[in-house]
Amino acid sequence: MEKPKADLFITGASEVVTCAATHGDPLGRVAHGCVAVAGERIMVVGSAAEVSSRLDLSAARVVDAHGGLVAPGFVDGHTHLVFGGSRSIEYAAKMTRTAAQVAAMGIPAGIPATVSMTREAHPERLFAESADRLNRMFASGSTTIESKSGYGLSWSDELKQLETTRRLSQSCPADIVSTFLGAHDFPKDIPRDRYVDLLVNEMIPRAAGMRLAEFCDVYCDEGYYTLDQTRRVLEAGLSHGLRPKIHADAYSATGVADLAVDLGAVSMDHLNYTTPAEMRRLAQAGVVGVGLPALDFAVNHPKPFDARAVLDSGMTLALATNLNPGNWTETMHFVMVLACRRHRLSPEEAMLAATVGGAKALNRFPDIGCLQTGGLADIQIWDIPVFEEFVYRLDRNPIVGLIKRGKVIRAPLP
Ligand SMILES: [Zn+2]
Structure with a gap:
């Protein structure tokens, strides 16, 4: 034979x-x-x-x-790859000052600062700068990379990000997985509930209809999306075929875990304030926990996510860079180094979280990972x-x- x-x-x-x-x-x-x-x-x-x-x-x-x-x-399952500009002045100022002191100095900061720079960026520059980052990520071993929108906060600006992501996927051998994160923050010029209406009735149907995204994500936290708003956005995503992901419990305990279970979320990301009991319910529902050690490091988080509690709960743990202008990390190597030393993972656990975990967080296991x-x-x-x-x-x-x-x-x- x-x-x-x-x-x-x-x-x-x-x-x-x-x-x-x-x-x-x-x-x-x-x-x-x-x-x-x-x-x-x-x-x-x-x-x-x-x-x-x-x-x-x-x-x-x-x-x-x-x-x-x-x-x-590596499978980097949580990134904000496409953004305009840099927030190095803010980052440097925060080395020796509080967020309130930096705000009082008039330094543009946080998601709103990046929304302004992303809206202002010429599409060619947005593409070129994002492609530079993507090529470095790929060269450092990330062969599948997720990319979230969310620095537009209007249809035309979200579309610019999503179309850039599509172009990037054609320009680099890495596989790019696109997530619609119009619910990353609220635009300043319209009431919050009006913006949620726009997300649900216009932006999500358009993004899904144009096949520009596979997942729908929401930033659920104090000062950001409430549980009710999170549910509305994710249900709209689901009704258009976009599976849910959630930025959850990064800076406060939101109780969003039960919503993640209820809606069958693919992943819950950050997990700083998620309780062990919530993690056990997430584990039973098959929701992947995505830990972001570089973010916890970059903001000097008072409560870094507890990787041991995630694993003890039975959840699958994924590690991701969370590349964004507030946490500019491109390499999974750096993330694994941090995960081992600061989050008490063994090198074996970190490796599995950077590969198998990432693949599960993107619903692509065992095809990759x-x-x-x-x-x-x-x-x-x-x-x-x-x-x-x-x-x-x-x-x-x-x-x-x-x-x-x-x-x-x-x-x-x-
Ligand atoms: Zn994020």
Whole structure:
């Protein structure tokens, strides 16, 4: 019988960290493992002998990991990738001053400052600056990246962001997942309930009708969207086929967890004030918890999210950069370093949260997030000999190889 032909054969790894749990090993590490790929998908992960006994490798391109480590691409499931300008002046001022002191100095701050800069940005500049960020994220191993709107807060400005996201997905090999977050804040020029009416009756139907988004998100917190407003927006999303995500409990206990359960939210993100009892209900409902260590770090959060409580509750934990102008992080490496030291995750737990967790937060598991037969061949190669070195070297991104949907974007040098 003829053996199936592979197009790509990744060999020479010290180990393959599959992130596909095997008995007794949540990371599914395969010492000296190889990966064979046909087209966009993985055929076999296993020893060289196993792969060559099952597949015809005669026509396969060989990528040698040169003793490095092979892992699935990161899935960054919470970002605000498309925005105009920078808030470096605000960030610098807040190093030594309170938010109230910075406001008294007249420095534009927070989401409203970015809404102004995003509205003013020429579409070409918005695209170019966002593409720069996206390309750096991809080069640092994020092969699937979520992108939220929410710095427009009017239909025309939200549309500019959503169309930029669509253009970005065509410009970069990374897969981009679009989320409509018109309910990120309220515009200053119309009453709040009138804006919720606009979201529900006009903006969400248009965004969904133009297939510009897959998820609908709301910033539910004190001073932002109330529980009732959150429900209205997410139900409108659901009725147009957009599955719910929630920015939840970042700065206050909102009680939105029960709404997340009720509406079948895909993820609840931030979780700083979410209680263990709420987490258990979220876990039972299959809602993924998305932790954002870089945000907690950047704002010096008084109550960083409790990653151990999330895991103890039985929730799936995802880690994401939450890239935005108040928390300018592009690399999952930095997020994992923070998650381990400041949120008490083991390196294994952080790795799973950055891959499998992210894939579940975007409803794409097991297509992405792990290396296994039939999954997409989204693969990174690190020039480190053991997995633990990834979070040990605090500021060194070790990526030397990148494969996206079976296409070799970058091969390790000999
Ligand atoms: Zn966010």
